[in-house]
Amino acid sequence: MSNVVKWLSDLLAVPWATRPFTRMMRGHVTIIVMHRLADPGRGIAGVDPRDLRRALQFLRSERYPIVSLERVFRSLAGEAPPIDRAVAFTLDDGTIDQATVAAPIFAEFDCPATIFAVTGYLDGELWCWWHRVEYVFETTRRRELSVMMAGLRHVIRLDDGAERAQLARSFMERCKRVPEAEKLRAIERLAAAAEVELPARPPARYAPMSWDDVRACEARGITFGPHTVSHPVLARTNDAQSEREIIVSWARLCAEARRPVPIFCYPNGHVGRDFGPRECATLRRLGFLGAVTNAPCDYATVGGFQSSPDAPFSVPRIDFGADHRNFIRSVSGVLRTKQAIQRRVAQQGPAAPRHLGPALDGAQEEPVDPCASLFE
Template identity: 35%
Template structure:
C-alpha cells in the first residue's frame, strides 16, 4: 500500500501520468473496492489495507481523480455528464471496521463511500470465509488435519504456512452449495476447537450511523451466496429481501446492488442483471476490471487498489480506464 509520506511527493507525478495515459479527459468511472480497513497491519494478511495506508490512498485518489459518491456518479453516467477521470469508493460485506476505522478517515478527507451490506451477518454474525481465516489464525497445533472433511491436511508451523492454508481451504469451499459449505465450515470450526470472534461485522446501529453520516448503503443480498449457483427464485429472494431489510433499517431507498463475489458469467449472469432491474435498483456493480464510455449501469466494473507506490497506483487507474470490462 502507498506509504503516507510518499503522497505529498508522489501525487503530482501520479496526476500527470494519469493525464498522459488517459488523453482527452477520458470519461470513464474508476470504482474502487475495499472490504476492510484494519487499525494496524495484520501479519496474516499483509496486503490488507490498514488505516494509515487507506488515508494515503484517499489522498492519492483526490489528487488524481474527481471523486464522486457512487449514486451521483451513476446519475451522471445516465445523463452523460460524468466528469473526466471520475472515481467512486465502495466497501463490500459490512465489516465493523468500516464504521469504526474507515468512516472517520473518509470524513477527514471529505469523501463519500457506498457500503454494500450483506444483512444476514449483522449483529454478531460472521461470514464463512472469516470463520476459515480465524480458524487458521487461532489453531493451536502445527497441523490442521481436515482430511475427514475432504479439505486436506495443512501445516501451520510458520506464518507462511498459515498464509498458504487459507487460500487452499477457501478454494475448496467457495463454490460448494450453500448448505454444504455452511456444514463443512461449522465442522471445521468444531474440529479446530478454538473460540472465534463475533464482532467482525457491523451492528444495525453502525449501519444506521453510516447512513446518518451521509454515506450510501447498498444491497449485497442476505447470505452472500454465489447467485449463479442458486435457483432463480432463491436468487431473487436473496436480492429482494436484502434490499428490503436495509431499507427498513435506514428508512430510505436502497438504490444500488453489488453482486456477491461479482465475476460476470461465473458468479452472476444475465438473469440476475434482469432481477436487479425488475427490483428497481438504479445500478449494480461487479468485480470485473475496466471502464466504459457507454456502460451497462447494472454491471459497473470495479477494481481493488493493491498498490505500494504512487506510480503503480496511477498506472492501475490508467489501466482501468483503458480496459473494456467483461459483461455477463
C-alpha cells in the same frame, strides 16, 4: 536493468509523472472497491488508513471528480452529465472498521462512499463464512485436517511449511465452487476436524457495524447498498434462495437506513461465474439502477453500461490495491494504458522472437514486452 525498471515503476506513481496518462481516462470512471481497513487495536489487518488518506489527498490536489456511486450510475444511464476521470469509492460487507476507520477519513475529505452491507451479518444472525474459515485455521492445534467437500476428501497439512493464511484462502476458493448448502456443511466439517468450537457471535476482529453505525455513517455522507443477507455465491444457490437473498437484504436496508441506494453488489462477483441472467432479472424487476462486480478489474463507461439490457447489472470495479502506488496507477490512466497495450498485443498475435545472439541448446528467445514491468 532491474534498478532502472524499478525507478521507472516508482516514477509512474508520482503525481506529475502520471499527468500525461490522464487523457486515457476520458469517458472512463474508476469505481474503487475496498474491504478491510487496518485497525491494530482490534487485530484487523487491511488497507493502511494512511494510504487511504494519501489517496484522497492525491485526488483532491489533482482535481479528480470524487462522486457518489449513484451519481456514476445515473451519468452512465444518460440521466446526468458525463463525468470524465471521476472516481467513486465502494466498500463491501459492513465490517466494524469501515464505520470506525474508513468513514471518518472519507468525511475528513468530504468524499462520498457506498458501503454494501450483508444484512444478516449486521442483524447479528451470522458471521461471514470466510471469517469462520480463517478463524478455524488460525486457532486449531491439529497438524492435519481431513475434510469432505462435494464428495472429495481434502487433506490439509498444517506442518508442511505453508502459511495457514494461504491454506485458508485455498480452502475458501474451493468453497466458492460448490453449492451453497454443501459449502456450509464443509465449513462445519472443517471446524469439527480442527476441533475448534466456533463462537455464536464473531470475535471483535470480525464484528460487523451496527445499524446505529449505519445511520451515523449516513450522517457523514456514506450511503449503503445491499450485498445479500448471508453472502452466498448466488450462482451456487437455487432460484428461491437467490431471489430471497436480494429481496430480503434490500428490505432490511430500506427499513434501517435513511436513504439506501438501489445498487446491488454480488458476493464474490466474478462475471459469468458467480451470478447470471437470473439475478439480473430479479434486480431489474425490483427497479434497481444496476449492480457492481468484482472481476475482471476494469473501468465503467457509457458504452459499456448501455451495451445490453443486462450491462447495468455487471458494472466493473477496480481494487484499491496493496498500497498507494497501485491506487495512483489505477485512477491516473497508467493502468488503462497498460491494458490498452496488452489488448493491442493480443489483437496482433505473438510477435516474432528477437534474436540478440545465438540461442543456447536450440532454445528460442521469448518476445519481450518492454512496458509490462513498468506498470507492475
